[in-house]
Amino acid sequence: MHELLIMLNLKAQSFLKRLFVFKWTQFVQDFSSLLIFGGFAVGVFALSRSTTMYLLNEEHIGQFLFHRFLSMLLYVFFITVNLGNMLVSYATLYKSQEVNFLMALPISHTKIFLIKFIDNFFYSSSTLSLMGLAVLLGYGSCFDLPWYFYFFTIFFIMVPFMLIAGIIAVLVLMSLIKIATRIGVRWLLAIMVTVYLSAIYAYFKIINPVRLVQDVMQYFPNVNQYFGDLDPPFVKVLPNHWVTEFLYWSVNNDYGRALPHFVVLFLMMLGLMVVAVLVAQRYYYESWLVASDSHAMAASPRARFRLRMFEFGKERLFTSQTEVLFKRDFWLFVREPSQWLHLILMLLLMMIFIVSVGALELKLVQPFLQAVAVLIVFLFNGFLIASIALRFVFPTVSLESDSFWCVRSAPVSMKRLYWQKLLIAILFVLPVALLLSFVSVSMLRGHALVVLVTVACSGMVALTLTGLNLGAGTHFAVFKEKNPIRIASSQGASLTFLCSMLYIALVVGFLVAPLHNYFQLLITRGMVSIGWVYVPLLSIAALSLLVFWLSTSVGLKAINRDV
């Protein structure tokens, strides 16, 4: 216990020092982060509040149905926290220099596991927790709940809820590393992706939201009563269900029925923690040894991926510098499982999104709803593009890592390096964005002109977000960090993502009125001239150009910094 406290104290001190030792540059960076995070949190609060008000007061869906929707959101949140913790904990628990150092000290492996687990949990869940708090405040403000409700819900409901996701993540990770030595990493990853996708699919299949809405709405207008009998038995053992049950009974001032759900949640967290410690006692060191052995964890030692065209030493198609820089990036990408696995996951997510949009039976006649449908699809496209850019473009300069000395001391113009990185990133992001936008908006049975406008806007969004992420990624480059996932979840990355969201919101803002007018005129006059597209497109182009220029200027300046 003594060593554990010393280590935790050390970590707390280094965190506090960073907060309280004054440095101008750090202050400016922290203050801007605070402003953007704060602004985003306010936005999330407002969205949460207005959505709750709208669903309860305008759509009259009733508290039960509202909390079931919340439960579905929490399930997705749980999976996100779980996956996030699993991905980051591989780097924190197995690949960090600190673990190498601690393993050589007379500290028990279980304590090292606990220290790194706490470290990992705070690292990978802090931003999500802040957003969770904003959502909770927005939700609670609709029910005039007392201050202690928020306090209790954050520390005794949300923290245990997220801890359960985090503990399950490390338990799965330890098992996976054990299994990986037998079946190989690639097979294991394929199985994992299948299991997680099946879990999401099965949950929504069992819940069947459409049937649930129909069943509850039969009782309209008495939809505020409790319809617990409609819940399938399987969901009653899920932590997201316990959280929503606690919230449902709390907002109805029935604490007697709320508290048992808290007790179950808390006991589950404690129980899982004990299991994690016991498993770590037995397997952490063993799995750490396996993970440290590059041969054991090699992606596929027998069949090394070869593509002759990209091999070094083959005939050159471009100038030597362009070619070797491209080939290096290509091989570093394909030989790093976390890179291509994430790419596959994101492409899968996009496919699920497109298929879901295609399956929507939207027969909307109201111009407002038609515009909203297009904008929501566009917004989600933007969100996907922003996520792809954040995950794959933001880390590119950081991934030059400690080996950047090699390029920096070579006769390579840094401007050229930057533009080449930008070009490759655009060649990757732009087609994905255009295709996604074209297919998803076409599937809404949209009009050709609307498809054209949204595709053009998506193109601009893709170019801008690529420029923004590369520029910001260069400015916030962390050459000491080799894990792209950690780079893409750093403070700079979160800030960039929020800026991306702000930019997308502005783009959507430029499109709201023209799209609404377009659909309105289409109904009243039967046809519309093309004139309506110029103003929004030009405004979006001007905004995009400004963001792109600013980001590129920042990036070009930063790439020449001392390394």
Add this chain to the structure above:
Amino acid sequence: MIELQNVVKKFGSLTAVNGISLTIEKGRFFGFLGPNGAGKTTTIKMLTGLFHPTTGFCRINGHDVHRDPVPAKMSFGYVPDQPFLYEKLTGREFLYFVGGLFKMPGELVREKIDELIEVFEIGSFVDKMAEEYSQGMRQRIVLSAALLHDPKVLIIDEPLVGLDPRSARLVKDTLKRKTRAGLTIFMSTHLLEIVEELCDRIAIIKDGRVIYEETLSDPADPKRKFNGQLESMFLQLTK
């Protein structure tokens, strides 16, 4: 030729290098000595374009490293104190990569790689991924990369760290041979016996300033000058 003129490097309030001026002629083997934290690596990083000097300038073969970086960098090879490689590339791929950065024709890169494999005896591991290399293996790959394009100047920061005695001998002999062929070497090291054995010019740096400089009139026999006394002199000067 290497030229540093009144070079200063400040990190906030800390002055790491404080007005260093040095001129190293072609074909010299220059030993750059100093205690830990004296500013050796910072100077080397400025010389190789990794750091910008706060004031002053660094020239290599007449080209300012910061104003005219591409031609300046074309003429030198660099071996850093920590031989970081791309973990997911093999040594051979890394050498091809460096050859491409220096705009060498493909055929020439192939020939030079084969030659360096022989010189530094790296054949047994050059086709394995760098993540499997020991410190000494990395050091030999980085040395090969630095010599790949036949530079006129070689800048090396602690070249013998992690090398076993046989590899160290190999490196020393190669460097000696290269200096005789006209290569200018700027070497930072803590190993004084290496300096005594190889260098024909030395400078000792302390707190960012050069406190001692010596050029040997007979570069063929530096030992005669120092006569094994470099260690006591160094300890006296850097006290």
